[in-house]
Structures are given as structure tokens and as C-alpha cells.
């Protein structure tokens with residue numbers, strides 16, 4: 232289950248290699264009961280996964296927030312689930328942020344660069360309902376990580392950015408598929424990526440939950456996702472707003 236990270240280029244490779252060097256398994260507390268991430272996204276209309284992210288490689292510092300206050304504001308604003316960055320160096324996150332965000336009662340996605348199966352057990356033990364699996368990192372190991380996620384009781388958001396990665400994700404049996412508009416090697420965003428690969432996934436017979444990720448800023452952009460996507464993941468645009476609840480309500484009023 233060791234992904235081969237030597238050949239992963241750009242920012243993504245750098246972050247992931249650092250993360251791998253830091254993994255040191257330790258005894259974990261028994262996992263708490265958590266709500267279902269998958270079910271939360273399957274409600275009517277386009278579900279929003281709102282992200283708690285203090286900084287990022289593309290934006291630099293975004294804001295300092297208390298993850299509990301942010302989580303409560305997002306819940307009031309209509310989010311169906313939350314994504315919490317736990318990567319410390321480039322995103323300023325931590326597992327404590329995950330624990331604090333649980334206070335809002337919404338299902339949590341552990342947003343990190345999972346490169347070791349222990350990180351999945353850890354996510355579950357700290358109260359996540361789901362974890363992100365990045366196909367650009369895990370490659371042919373994606374299926375093994377999906378199985379491990381299932382074994383520990385986590386949903387997996389399997390993230391792709393190219394047609395080749397989509398094939399790997401479908402072959403691995405992904406049930407929740409995320410299409411990232413952002414190329415994690417270069418950080419460039421292209422909003423045509425999600426609809427293009429989303430449509431291709433459906434054409435290939437994918438009947439699971441489809442999530443569009445990254446770069447969304449307007450109600451109009453969200454409206455364009457309706458009918459194809461079950462959910463959208465929004466981070467920076469919300470985090471930059473003073474009033475998280477108002478910003479999310481504003482975006483959703485257009486949908």
C-alpha cells in the first residue's frame with residue numbers, strides 16, 4: 232500500500248512526500264459514531280460541502296478561524312457536510328481542527344494527502360465520516376485504499392483531474408467521485424474540467440455520487456452544475472468572506 236511518490240511532480244509531490252515522511256502510527260481511541268457523508272450529499276438539489284482552510288499553496292494565508300465557529304456558521308448557512316484541512320505545513324490545518332468542527336454535527340471529510348493507511352484509521356478515530364483519496368498520488372493503489380477506508384468505516388471521496396485518473400478511479404470501484412478543477416501539480420484552475428469529466432464518468436456508467444471541486448465563486452457557476460453533480464466543494468470563496476453564513480446563503484440563493 233505504499234504509493235510511489237518519487238515521480239509525482241510539482242506542489243503535489245512535495246506536500247505528499249513530506250506527509251509520508253511524517254507518518255508514525257500510534258495507539259488510537261475507539262472511533263466515535265458519525266453521520267454518513269454519502270447520505271448527506273444525496274439530498275435533493277446540489278449539496279454544498281463547505282471547507283475550513285486557513286491557508287493554501289495557491290492563496291497563501293486566507294484567514295485565521297476557529298473551526299467550531301466556522302462549522303456552526305456553515306451549518307446555519309445550509310452546508311450538508313464540511314471539509315476540514317488537516318495538513319499542517321501548506322494549509323495550516325490539524326486533527327484538532329477536525330475534532331473542533333465536529334461540534335456542528337455535520338459529516339466531516341478529512342482533507343489531507345493520504346499516503347499511508349494509518350491516516351485513514353486516524354481520520355475515523357478523530358471523528359471524520361470520510362477521507363479524501365487523491366488518484367494522482369495513489370495511482371494503482373487507489374483500490375487498496377478504498378478497501379481500507381471501507382474496513383475502518385469511512386466513506387472515500389476519490390479525486391481525479393484527468394481522463395486517465397478517472398479510469399483508475401472507476402476501475403477501483405469509487406462510489407463518491409470528485410472532479411477537481413485545480414491541477415494539484417501546477418495549481419491552475421480550469422472550470423471546464425469538472426463538467427467534462429463528470430459527463431464522461433456518467434457515460435462510462437458511474438452511478439455514484441458526483442462532486443465538483445475547486446474554483447467556484449458565483450451562484451451562476453453552481454447553477455451550471457445542477458443536473459449533473461450531486462455536490463460541490465467550496466473553500467476559498469467562502470473562507471475569504473467575513474460572514475461565512477451570509478456568504479454561503481448568498482451563493483445558495485442563486486441555485
Ligand SMILES: O=P(O)(O)OC[C@@H](O)[C@@H](O)c1c[nH]c2ccccc12
Nearest residue numbers: 411444445446447464465466467468
Ligand atoms: O478553495 P477552492 O478553490 O474552493 O477549492 C476547495 C477544494 O476543492 C480544494 O481545497 C481541494 C480540492 N482537492 C484538494 C486536495 C488537497 C488540498 C485541497 C484540495
